[in-house]
Amino acid sequence: MRAVVAAAAMIPVLAACSNDQPSSPTVPSTDAPPQAAKHGPFFPQCAGISDEEIAKQTQVQGLTNTAQNSVGCQWLAGGSILGPHFSFTWFRGSPIGRERKTEELSRTSVEDINIEGHDGFIASNDDPTLGTNLCEIGIGFDDDFIEWSISYAQKPFPDPCDVAKELTRQSIVNSK
Numbered sequence: 621m622r623a624v625v626a627a628a629a630m631i632p633v634l635a636a637c638s639n640d641q642p643s644s645p646t647v648p649s650t651d652a653p654p655q656a657a658k659h660g661p662f663f664p665q666c667a668g669i670s671d672e673e674i675a676k677q678t679q680v681q682g683l684t685n686t687a688q689n690s691v692g693c694q695w696l697a698g699g700s701i702l703g704p705h706f707s708f709t710w711f712r713g714s715p716i717g718r719e720r721k722t723e724e725l726s727r728t729s730v731e732d733i734n735i736e737g738h739d740g741f742i743a744s745n746d747d748p749t750l751g752t753n754l755c756e757i758g759i760g761f762d763d764d765f766i767e768w769s770i771s772y773a774q775k776p777f778p779d780p781c782d783v784a785k786e787l788t789r790q791s792i793v794n795s796k
């Protein structure tokens with residue numbers, strides 16, 4: 621009897637060592653390979669906008685280009701963070717919809733816009749004492765988008781959305 625019990629206890633161990641194991645579960649496959657991002661045009665450094673043009677459009681003298689790389693630039697008055705901020709950013713392979721949703725959650729107004737035949741959004745924010753002092757424009761190009769951000773800290777200043785529209789228009793014209 622003891623031999624029968626021992627033999628019965630060995631069946632699961634021997635079965636685990638056999639070559640008759642069930643095949644591993646199959647992972648469903650897709651017929652379509654992953655899509656590569658489709659990029660829009662090339663934007664030169666700072667969207668091809670000179671420091672002089674930024675000063676002319678923003679009507680702020682003494683701006684310093686404090687950050688400059690292949691995907692963006694930032695200008696501050698005297699290089700200080702305690703003043704107006706102006707920036708250009710080029711987002712490659714990034715969805716503009718996510719940026720727009722962020723703007724919709726944080727800005728007073730977000731609307732559709734078309735500049736030079738390209739669609740995007742324009743977002744503005746109102747300050748209780750300054751009025752509309754911030755404007756951001758995002759324009760999509762396939763799986764890329766660009767964004768201009770114009771923000772003033774004290775009066776007087778031009779309409780920030782007019783400034784953003786003109787800088788965006790020039791950036792698109794400068795793209796290749």
